[in-house]
Amino acid sequence: MNSIKQQLMNLFKKxxxxxxxxxxxxxxxxxxxxxxxxxxxxxxxxQKFVIFGIFAVGxxxxxxxxxxxxxxxxxxxxxxxxTAVWSFKLFTMNVLPAMLFATLISGxxxxxxxxxxxxxxxxxxxxxxxxxxxxxxxxxYSVLIPITNGETGLQLRMHDIRIIDNYFSDPAPGLPSTExxxxxxxGYSGFYFCAVxxxxxxxxxxxxxxxxxxMKLKAIKxxxxxxxxxxxxxxxYLITAxxxxxxxxxxxxALLAVTDPLAGAERMQWTASGEVILMTILGGVGTLFGPLLxxxxxxxxxxxxxxxxxSVLQQFFSFLPQWxxxxxxxxxxxxxxxxxxxxxxxxxxxxxxxxxxxxxxGFQKIKKRYLTKGVKDSESTTKQx
Amino acid sequence: xxxxxxxxLNGLDKGAAYALIALGLTLVFGxxxxxxxxxxxxxxxxxxCAVTFQKxxxxxKKVLDPSITYFDAYIEQPYLELWFGETGLAxxxxxxxxxxxxxxxxxxLIGLAMERGLIRHFYKxxxxxxxxxxxxxxxxxxxxxxxFFGANPIPTPAPDIVSGSAAIGTWIGLGENFVYPxxxxxxxxxxxxxxxxxxxxxxxxxxxxxxxAGMFDRQMVAFLGINVQRKFTIIFGLAAVVAGVAGAMYxxxxxxxxxMGMDFLVISFVIVVVGGMGSVRGAxxxxxxxxxxxxxxxxxxxxxxxxxxxxxxxxxxxxxxxLTRPRGLMGRKGIGE
Numbered sequence: 248m249n250s251i252k253q254q255l256m257n258l259f260k261k262x263x264x265x266x267x268x269x270x271x272x273x274x275x276x277x278x279x280x281x282x283x284x285x286x287x288x289x290x291x292x293x294q295k296f297v298i299f300g301i302f303a304v305g306x307x308x309x310x311x312x313x314x315x316x317x318x319x320x321x322x323x324x325x326x327x328x329x330t331a332v333w334s335f336k337l338f339t340m341n342v343l344p345a346m347l348f349a350t351l352i353s354g355x356x357x358x359x360x361x362x363x364x365x366x367x368x369x370x371x372x373x374x375x376x377x378x379x380x381x382x383x384x385x386x387x388y389s390v391l392i393p394i395t396n397g398e399t400g401l402q403l404r405m406h407d408i409r410i411i412d413n414y415f416s417d418p419a420p421g422l423p424s425t426e427x428x429x430x431x432x433x434g435y436s437g438f439y440f441c442a443v444x445x446x447x448x449x450x451x452x453x454x455x456x457x458x459x460x461x462m463k464l465k466a467i468k469x470x471x472x473x474x475x476x477x478x479x480x481x482x483x484y485l486i487t488a489x490x491x492x493x494x495x496x497x498x499x500x501a502l503l504a505v506t507d508p509l510a511g512a513e514r515m516q517w518t519a520s521g522e523v524i525l526m527t528i529l530g531g532v533g534t535l536f537g538p539l540l541x542x543x544x545x546x547x548x549x550x551x552x553x554x555x556x557x558s559v560l561q562q563f564f565s566f567l568p569q570w571x572x573x574x575x576x577x578x579x580x581x582x583x584x585x586x587x588x589x590x591x592x593x594x595x596x597x598x599x600x601x602x603x604x605x606x607x608x609g610f611q612k613i614k615k616r617y618l619t620k621g622v623k624d625s626e627s628t629t630k631q632x
Numbered sequence: 633x634x635x636x637x638x639x640x641l642n643g644l645d646k647g648a649a650y651a652l653i654a655l656g657l658t659l660v661f662g663x664x665x666x667x668x669x670x671x672x673x674x675x676x677x678x679x680x681c682a683v684t685f686q687k688x689x690x691x692x693k694k695v696l697d698p699s700i701t702y703f704d705a706y707i708e709q710p711y712l713e714l715w716f717g718e719t720g721l722a723x724x725x726x727x728x729x730x731x732x733x734x735x736x737x738x739x740x741l742i743g744l745a746m747e748r749g750l751i752r753h754f755y756k757x758x759x760x761x762x763x764x765x766x767x768x769x770x771x772x773x774x775x776x777x778x779x780f781f782g783a784n785p786i787p788t789p790a791p792d793i794v795s796g797s798a799a800i801g802t803w804i805g806l807g808e809n810f811v812y813p814x815x816x817x818x819x820x821x822x823x824x825x826x827x828x829x830x831x832x833x834x835x836x837x838x839x840x841x842x843x844x845a846g847m848f849d850r851q852m853v854a855f856l857g858i859n860v861q862r863k864f865t866i867i868f869g870l871a872a873v874v875a876g877v878a879g880a881m882y883x884x885x886x887x888x889x890x891x892m893g894m895d896f897l898v899i900s901f902v903i904v905v906v907g908g909m910g911s912v913r914g915a916x917x918x919x920x921x922x923x924x925x926x927x928x929x930x931x932x933x934x935x936x937x938x939x940x941x942x943x944x945x946x947x948x949x950x951x952x953x954x955l956t957r958p959r960g961l962m963g964r965k966g967i968g969e
Contacts, residue, residue, distance in 0.1 A: 588774075599768060
């Protein structure tokens with residue numbers, strides 16, 4: 248009994264990078280199996296899990312490690328999508344160049360925005376990123392319409408140039424679909440591809456978390472002034488962190504376009520940035536797995552809640568007497584379907600009020616309470632801050 | 633010339649709305665030290681106070697239409713008209729100005745409840761957490777509004793007598809073509825009145841003096857035996873009232889819909905930051921400044937020179953000001969960094 252506990256503890260306490268990533272990879276790749284019982288096993292949702300997972304993991308590198316709250320990360324998601332779709336339109340339907348371009352261009356834009364915004368801190372930083380985000384969003388609907396196609400969104404067309412593809416073969420009839428060397432990126436293959444990307448992204452994030460660079464970022468979060476007094480200039484680190492998280496977001500945006508080649512400016516709205524903040528917080532800011540957990544929960548609940556309608560509710564409460572059924576349906580119906588955002592807002596408030604460290608903090612607390620013997624968790628890598 | 637003047641008026645008008653929201657926002661930040669992302673939602677609630685009031689006044693009964701005699705046709709007739717005749721109709725016509733009487737106590741209550749129930753527990757938390765929790769609250773309030781009023785804008789007309797345009801051109805000798813809507817002029821005038829009364833309140837009363845002292849050094853004021861907490865609760869209520877009245881009066885200008893709060897919130901936050909966090913004067917100045925700049929940038933002359941400038945001018949100016957004057961126009965050191 249004791250030894251099992253010990254083993255468990257060892258597992259939790261100090262995993263090597265390799266075990267973590269292997270466990271993680273196994274967990275992600277088997278998602279279709281273990282998510283089946285809760286009804287989340289279909290490609291569309293699975294793709295969302297992993298894509299927004301990448302987004303949140305990247306966001307966490309900035310917000311979780313340095314504490315800088317950016318309200319503009321949706322821009323990089325949007326830029327990534329647009330770049331990817333343009334790559335599909337101009338060059339080839341192969342997804343690799345699209346992802347490469349998307350990551351690079353969003354990295355460049357992140358560098359520009361980060362260079363300016365990182366001159367300030369605190370609320371001023373948040374507002375600066377918000378201002379940039381709004382600029383991009385507004386421009387996407389006005390001047391940049393030739394690039395973004397305005398409200399319709401950027402789509403694939405029959406007469407797109409697609410230089411590389413058309414050079415090698417005649418265009419097939421109908422709209423082509425995204426592919427990786429002939430493998431179509433729809434359905435499960437799309438999911439597995441995104442999952443592999445997520446695992447790679449997670450590996451990079453983990454390496455960053457456990458590197459001297461990551462330690463510097465954490466030091467900035469805990470006390471920037473002290474950091475400066477000891478002689479390190481924090482600015483290059485902050486900008487680098489901003490660029491890296493922007494590139495993650497761009498990659499996620501590209502994958503959104505890979506699974507569904509369409510890009511719209513609503514992806515860049517500041518409430519979309521709010522959503523990723525929410526996911527990160529819900530899971531646990533500054534922890535490795537927390538953001539992924541948050542993504543999973545929010546996307547799953549969104550999926551469930553927004554599809555429930557009155558008749559489903561009536562069925563659900565049909566065991567009650569008629570008046571009870573009507574009563575329950577009347578009470579619950581504002582929170583489902585279109586009212587999903589209401590539930591989301593309430594959930595968000597509850598988490599921030601009672602559990603500002605997110606669910607991972609909650610787990611830590613529970614773990615501490617029940618498994619305290621023999622654990623010195625000062626070395627625990629998932630510890631806060 | 634005319635078009636510049638018109639845009640100047642438009643800008644003053646927009647600036648008035650921005651300034652009214654930003655005023656409350658910066659007041660709350662300066663005193664309570666709370667970054668309130670739900671302030672836009674208060675503006676929204678104010679606008680929907682006007683909408684609700686109008687809806688209540690126009691609760692109608694189906695009555696037989698006397699003008700159609702071939703068959704039974706029914707028309708909706710408000711109870712107020714049935715009971716009071718012409719007077720009732722006049723009351724309905726004046727719904728928006730009258731709604732302010734209801735808006736003030738309602739918003740005061742909402743503000744006090746919000747401060748007591750939520751904001752108070754976040755004084756000691758980080759700014760990031762304050763932003764996030766109030767952001768959540770803003771979503772909740774907005775969704776509640778959407779649940780009850782739907783997603784479409786609800787037209788809320790101003791009284792008939794002021795729904796036309798004022799012939800400003802003939803007054804100042806610029807020709808008859810130069811006209812401006814009455815209600816917008818009224819909005820500008822009342823905004824000026826509200827802003828000046830807030831300033832008078834802050835600078836001429838003892839309460840205002842305590843509040844200003846509290847903005848300067850909260851702990852010291854508390855040491856002097858003043859119940860800062862209660863004063864701050866009242867300040868929050870006041871900010872809510874200002875935002876609410878701004879919203880109610882704005883309803884005839886742009887038909888309110890459920891996301892108008894969020895739309896205004898972002899801009900007014902930018903304004904507060906440009907003015908300097910916690911500086912009331914800065915917020916008002918920045919509000920009018922950015923409102924006017926935005927309107928001037930939307931002139932055809934300007935937008936043909938720099939396409940798209942009208943969409944981003946506010947944010948562009950904000951970025952430039954924040955980079956050249958790091959704490960905004962009138963901000964103090966060490967706040968919100």
